[in-house]
Amino acid sequence: MGTVLDSHFLALTAIVTVAYQSFFFIITALLRFDKVTDFAGSTNFVILAILTLVVKGSWHFRQVVLSLLVVIWGIRLGLFLLMRILQWGEDRRFDEMRANLGKLVVFWIFQAVWVWTVSLPVTVVNSSNKTPSLQAADFIGWIMWSVGFLVEATGDQQKLVFKNSPNNRGKWCNVGLWKYTRHPNYFGEIFLWWGVFVASTPVLDGAEWLVIFGPIFLTLLLLFISGIPMLEVSADKKFGNVDEYRLYKRTTSPLVPLPPVLYKNLPLWFKAAFLFEFPLYSRNLPQEALNWCRTSPAEKSDELKIG
Numbered sequence: 001m002g003t004v005l006d007s008h009f010l011a012l013t014a015i016v017t018v019a020y021q022s023f024f025f026i027i028t029a030l031l032r033f034d035k036v037t038d039f040a041g042s043t044n045f046v047i048l049a050i051l052t053l054v055v056k057g058s059w060h061f062r063q064v065v066l067s068l069l070v071v072i073w074g075i076r077l078g079l080f081l082l083m084r085i086l087q088w089g090e091d092r093r094f095d096e097m098r099a100n101l102g103k104l105v106v107f108w109i110f111q112a113v114w115v116w117t118v119s120l121p122v123t124v125v126n127s128s129n130k131t132p133s134l135q136a137a138d139f140i141g142w143i144m145w146s147v148g149f150l151v152e153a154t155g156d157q158q159k160l161v162f163k164n165s166p167n168n169r170g171k172w173c174n175v176g177l178w179k180y181t182r183h184p185n186y187f188g189e190i191f192l193w194w195g196v197f198v199a200s201t202p203v204l205d206g207a208e209w210l211v212i213f214g215p216i217f218l219t220l221l222l223l224f225i226s227g228i229p230m231l232e233v234s235a236d237k238k239f240g241n242v243d244e245y246r247l248y249k250r251t252t253s254p255l256v257p258l259p260p261v262l263y264k265n266l267p268l269w270f271k272a273a274f275l276f277e278f279p280l281y282s283r284n285l286p287q288e289a290l291n292w293c294r295t296s297p298a299e300k301s302d303e304l305k306i307g
Helices: 002-031 038-056 061-088 101-118 120-127 135-165 184-203 206-224 228-239 243-251 270-274 295-304
Strands: none
Touching: 002 038, 002 101, 002 120, 038 101, 038 120, 061 120, 061 184, 061 228, 101 120, 101 184, 101 206, 120 206, 135 184, 184 206, 206 228, 206 243
């Protein structure tokens, strides 16, 4: 009975996600209005969390808490991204897509897959008939979500304030959390969704453990496809010939927050194996900037002045 019920919920969330994303795709395609794209993605998570909670109707504490965490995250991020794009103008990601319907379709399909897949832990928890008592995993997951949410929201706000200052025009953001990681918002998002997964584990059984694919998919997406690589390419093209930027990039962790004084002295193999510093993040830097193995005395002196 539980397996059948779960499949019904998976189908329901898939149908709702496709319908919701299709609605916004039509708006984008017909009106060439791409300012609602990120809003459509973030709010879709909210809809799925509330829908599965209400349809199941059991209202167990674990279900309510996890659903509430997703709703808080989705509303915060959706409104932030909507306000930001309305303030800054068009989304440059769609410069090549506005006149190419095929690319636009692929993007929206991918967004629907992203929403449905990453929502899997909450979907399965809300549809489950199992109600084990609260365990350490619940509290650990909620704490992880809280830390990730705080880091993501703080990083977003710090960058927004930085870019809105006329004095920072033409500069990269290296204030606040951005001193310790080049992408604090992505670290926060990955961490909080792994927290949601951890908090879902007390009810998982058998094939339900496949919901781990949700946070894995998100992590891979941000590390290798639409997250860090795109922003690193953009920043390298803008600032790749600026010595201070190359120094910032060499001494600042790409994802996991670390003090620059620690990160810059770690061996390259360690950075690649444990801190996600991959060569693809520097493929657009000028060749002279790619030798990260050595730091000259002059650069060490400069490092003391950065940040």
